[in-house]
Amino acid sequence: MAADLQDLHAFLAVVRAGGFRDGARAHGVSASGLSEAVRRLETRLGVRLLHRTTRSIAPT
8 A cells, every 4th residue: 555655756756846856856855756656546547647758747
């Protein structure tokens, strides 16, 4: 349960910051760590939460 909440917080950090790098910087973690947390959350929910391009992210 705690991991689920941490993954949700990671998703929120990315959305609020507008990207993985800025979200990671704001929360003191690595961008790859945030990316993995969002990927786990998407897998668990069975839905894509972010539309990712090489230059931007947007909530679906």
